[in-house]
Amino acid sequence: MRYAETGVNLEIDLSRGSIEREGTDPRLTALHLGGLGTNTKMLWDRVPSEVEPFSPENLLIFSAGLLAGTLAPGANRMIVSTFSPQTLLSAYSVMGGFWAPELKHAGYDKVVIRGKSPKLVYLWINNDKVEIRDASHLRGKGALETAEIIRREVKDKEAQVLAIGLAGENKVHYASIEHGRSSASRGGIGGIMGDKGIKAIAVRGTKDINVARPAEFNELCNDILKYIQFRNDNPIKNVPPILAGLGSPQEMKLHDEAWHTSSFAWGNARIRRSDYWTKEIEAKWKVVQDNKVERLISCYNCPMKCGAVVEHEKLGRYLMKCYSKLTYTMAADSDLAFGLNIAGLGQEYGVDGYTTPQVLAFGVELYEAGILTDQDLPGFPATTEERFFYLLEKIVRREGIGDVLANGVYWAARQIGRGAEAYDHNTIKKHEQIPIKLGIMNPIYYLMWATGEKINITQIEGQIPQAPFATKEDKEEFVRDWIQVPNDKFKDFVLNWEPRTLPHYPSIEATCEIVDWQEMMHYIDDSVGTCAGLSSFPIKPPYHIHNFPRIISAATGMDLDEEGLKKIARRNRNLLRCLNIRRGMKKADEKPPEDHWKRRFPELESKLLDEYYKFKGWNNEGVPTKETLHELGLDYVAEEFELKGILKEEERVPETQGVR
Amino acid sequence: MKKVKKLIKIDVDKCNGCRACEAICSAFHAEPKYSSSNPDRSRIRVVHDPLRDIFVPVYAGEYTDSECNGKNVYTVDGKTYDECDFCRASCPSRKLFRDPDSNLPLKCDMCEDEPPLKEPKCVEWCINDALIYEEVEEEVEEEEPTRPLEIEVGLEALVKQHGVKVVMDTLSRLGKS
Ligand code: SF4
Ligand code: SF4
Ligand code: SF4
Numbered sequence: 001m002r003y004a005e006t007g008v009n010l011e012i013d014l015s016r017g018s019i020e021r022e023g024t025d026p027r028l029t030a031l032h033l034g035g036l037g038t039n040t041k042m043l044w045d046r047v048p049s050e051v052e053p054f055s056p057e058n059l060l061i062f063s064a065g066l067l068a069g070t071l072a073p074g075a076n077r078m079i080v081s082t083f084s085p086q087t088l089l090s091a092y093s094v095m096g097g098f099w100a101p102e103l104k105h106a107g108y109d110k111v112v113i114r115g116k117s118p119k120l121v122y123l124w125i126n127n128d129k130v131e132i133r134d135a136s137h138l139r140g141k142g143a144l145e146t147a148e149i150i151r152r153e154v155k156d157k158e159a160q161v162l163a164i165g166l167a168g169e170n171k172v173h174y175a176s177i178e179h180g181r182s183s184a185s186r187g188g189i190g191g192i193m194g195d196k197g198i199k200a201i202a203v204r205g206t207k208d209i210n211v212a213r214p215a216e217f218n219e220l221c222n223d224i225l226k227y228i229q230f231r232n233d234n235p236i237k238n239v240p241p242i243l244a245g246l247g248s249p250q251e252m253k254l255h256d257e258a259w260h261t262s263s264f265a266w267g268n269a270r271i272r273r274s275d276y277w278t279k280e281i282e283a284k285w286k287v288v289q290d291n292k293v294e295r296l297i298s299c300y301n302c303p304m305k306c307g308a309v310v311e312h313e314k315l316g317r318y319l320m321k322c323y324s325k326l327t328y329t330m331a332a333d334s335d336l337a338f339g340l341n342i343a344g345l346g347q348e349y350g351v352d353g354y355t356t357p358q359v360l361a362f363g364v365e366l367y368e369a370g371i372l373t374d375q376d377l378p379g380f381p382a383t384t385e386e387r388f389f390y391l392l393e394k395i396v397r398r399e400g401i402g403d404v405l406a407n408g409v410y411w412a413a414r415q416i417g418r419g420a421e422a423y424d425h426n427t428i429k430k431h432e433q434i435p436i437k438l439g440i441m442n443p444i445y446y447l448m449w450a451t452g453e454k455i456n457i458t459q460i461e462g463q464i465p466q467a468p469f470a471t472k473e474d475k476e477e478f479v480r481d482w483i484q485v486p487n488d489k490f491k492d493f494v495l496n497w498e499p500r501t502l503p504h505y506p507s508i509e510a511t512c513e514i515v516d517w518q519e520m521m522h523y524i525d526d527s528v529g530t531c532a533g534l535s536s537f538p539i540k541p542p543y544h545i546h547n548f549p550r551i552i553s554a555a556t557g558m559d560l561d562e563e564g565l566k567k568i569a570r571r572n573r574n575l576l577r578c579l580n581i582r583r584g585m586k587k588a589d590e591k592p593p594e595d596h597w598k599r600r601f602p603e604l605e606s607k608l609l610d611e612y613y614k615f616k617g618w619n620n621e622g623v624p625t626k627e628t629l630h631e632l633g634l635d636y637v638a639e640e641f642e643l644k645g646i647l648k649e650e651e652r653v654p655e656t657q658g659v660r
Numbered sequence: 661m662k663k664v665k666k667l668i669k670i671d672v673d674k675c676n677g678c679r680a681c682e683a684i685c686s687a688f689h690a691e692p693k694y695s696s697s698n699p700d701r702s703r704i705r706v707v708h709d710p711l712r713d714i715f716v717p718v719y720a721g722e723y724t725d726s727e728c729n730g731k732n733v734y735t736v737d738g739k740t741y742d743e744c745d746f747c748r749a750s751c752p753s754r755k756l757f758r759d760p761d762s763n764l765p766l767k768c769d770m771c772e773d774e775p776p777l778k779e780p781k782c783v784e785w786c787i788n789d790a791l792i793y794e795e796v797e798e799e800v801e802e803e804e805p806t807r808p809l810e811i812e813v814g815l816e817a818l819v820k821q822h823g824v825k826v827v828m829d830t831l832s833r834l835g836k837s
Contacts, residue, residue, distance in 0.1 A: 069697065071683055071694070071697055073680070098679075105698060157709070180710055207698065207760075208690070208697070208698045208701075209696060209698065210696045211694070211695060214695040215694060218693075225785065228787070295676070295713055295715070297676050297678075297710065297715075300679055300683075301678060301679060301683045302678050302680070303676075303678060303786075303787045305676050305788075309710055309713045317710075317711050317712070317713065
């Protein structure tokens with residue numbers, strides 16, 4: 001018997017209309033766990049580097065994490081992998097909610113989609129019965145609306161549905177895949193789904209998910225739950241409320257937004273308003289939030305409440321996830337009421353709540369600068385709020401200028417020309433970043449922004465406090481029960497941290513170790529399907545490197561210790577990097593935007609990057625060395641890289657010269 | 661005489677729709693214990709319709725072989741609920757509270773265990789306190805009849821569904837094979 005996983009993937013070829021069940025090789029689980037790990041391996045093996053994202057040969061993989069649907073609290077993640085139409089590199093996005101557990105109960109770990117359907121279809125997976133169904137009546141429908149219609153059609157209220165909206169159908173480069181209060185938003189994967197002609201996937205399953213060592217696993221899960229309760233009762237002291245608790249975070253529960261509104265930049269990542277947050281604003285926003293939010297809601301088997309049922313004037317209700325609460329608000333220099341309103345619409349259209357506001361703000365800026373004119377924007381309204389709605393409607397339909405803006409800031413700037421490139425000041429590797437513009441370079445963040453394969457800081461960072469504690473006592477108190485650190489050395493980072501020591505604190509060596517640790521935890525989460533909000537993202541989470549091996553082992557029966565788990569995380573991390581390198585990602589691409597910090601330190605930065613590459617076992621170009629690949633059992637990657645000249649055959653010293 | 665009555669209080673307003681209660685109930689009743697999870701085998705189900713802001717944890721009660729004739733709807737706080745949204749019956753009009761493989765009815769047994777648990781598993785796992793366990797002492801007239809074993813409930817359902825003869829025949833056939 002297979003434990004935790006089902007051992008079966010669904011392989012669907014939309015060009016041929018074929019559906020196959022394929023047993024998976026348990027050795028792959030031992031090497032890569034599941035989710036992001038096995039997705040990456042599949043993309044490496046099956047999608048050659050010259051395949052365009054919008055091509056029938058590109059794969060779109062929906063994968064439940066290895067532990068998804070088991071008793072492990074918050075193990076509910078689905079990881080979608082493909083190649084991005086925007087970055088042209090690999091893209092993965094992680095979705096919470098209820099879909100991944102349901103897929104497991106239906107008897108599958110992954111749904112692997114290739115080809116393209118000639119007409120719009122949806123999939124209905126009902127245990128062993130899998131159908132490709134006509135979806136022409138769903139064309140143009142909103143993502144949540146689509147889910148409702150499908151649930152009625154299949155006559156099962158408990159069917160879990162993920163769907164794209166108009167943006168996905170029109171291949172917008174930042175279209176999302178929506179599933180109730182959750183979504184897989186990043187990298188334009190909704191556009192890939194639209195390109196394949198698949199509007200939605202509905203799934204219903206009533207089979208058991210088994211675990212290998214039940215009593216032990218149950219006890220470990222109980223411990224996790226107890227620790228969550230403990231952390232809920234004991235928020236971290238001396239940090240802003242948003243960082244004090246668990247969750248992804250519990251944005252909809254909180255009223256205090258001092259931290260976001262003052263540290264993030266408003267508009268097109270332009271101005272910081274450190275004095276924005278006042279008692280009056282807080283009171284005003286509180287009224288809005290309390291009026292609009294009807295209930296705080298969770299994902300499968302998780303006690304945190306990161307999402308919300310939100311009242312919406314046009315839609316009736318929608319389901320808010322944590323992240324987009326403020327992104328539209330701040331990009332439009334507006335307020336919470338506006339943000340909650342447009343976010344609902346964005347969700348029905350199926351656009352990423354992270355990139356979209358920035359593209360809209362970019363469009364408004366170009367107009368104000370005279371680069372876009374009334375000719376490009378006929379009838380452009382007067383207020384920023386109305387302009388946001390106007391542009392959103394154009395983008396999701398790819399109408400007029402919307403057709404250009406639908407490609408994201410990087411590509412749109414180059415298509416528009418006339419100096420628009422200068423307004424593209426917040427992308428890395430062609431991808432919009434969180435709007436943060438700070439004063440002085442931070443070495444930890446520098447490395448994460450530069451080298452993260454996710455190209456998205458929120459899914460790389462976590463674990464460490466964002467600022468030094470004021471007193472020695474506070475520091476000591478913080479590290480006292482900091483059990484999550486890989487070893488005690490990491491505590492020194494907090495203990496010795498003094499204000500105004502950037503950019504020379506921590507040392508390069510410590511920086512490398514901290515970045516590596518934070519990243520590793522995300523790679524584990526994204527393979528086993530635990531929510532980052534209970535693991536890699538917050539400070540002092542319930543899941544960490546010391547309890548993960550036992551949890552994974554008790555669930556799956558795998559023989560696994562800390563070293564073993566670290567090695568798997570490293571293998572997945574390196575394979576993903578190689579996937580991007582094979583598609584042309586270069587060292588020159590690994591840099592945060594020019595104005596990311598006011599004060600930059602070019603020498604230190606380049607030293608940081610070089611040292612980090614070395615620390616990771618990569619060569620000076622950022623390519624994993626042959627030795628590194630060999631140690632991780634990735635010799636097949638090294639061979640291909642040597643063939644392609646990405647790795648040079650080692651220059652051997654001729655023997656005759658070796659006389660000593 | 662006095663008798664301890666076990667009570668689970670459900671606060672619908674506190675439910676976040678996480679279904680942890682379903683997961684843990686199914687695992688607790690798995691054989692061997694905790695060896696699998698499957699909300700469809702749970703004896704508590706959360707009737708949920710997020711876009712209508714409806715989240716109602718419902719416990720599996722008695723089996724019934726006939727569905728209600730007419731149906732009522734309730735409006736509470738401006739939200740419209742189907743009568744079935746609150747109903748505990750394992751009944752032919754819906755799939756709820758049926759074992760997905762055998763189709764036998766499921767019923768909440770308050771997690772009876774040896775030694776007894778401090779509180780039922782669903783309550784323990786609902787750390788948002790939508791489910792609260794209470795033991796209250798009640799004055800009762802006389803000893804209530806003991807509850808039938810789970811297998812009896814199941815057999816009774818089968819008998820109602822197929823008739824005694826078919827069940828007996830099947831049992832004796834199974835016994836021989
Ligand atoms: S922490 Fe939040 S986002 Fe994560 S699983 Fe729980 S409810 Fe979902
Ligand atoms: S565990 Fe509690 S909050 Fe979660 S669904 Fe069940 S009753 Fe609701
Ligand atoms: S009390 Fe026990 S048997 Fe009843 S629903 Fe809760 S967990 Fe299941």
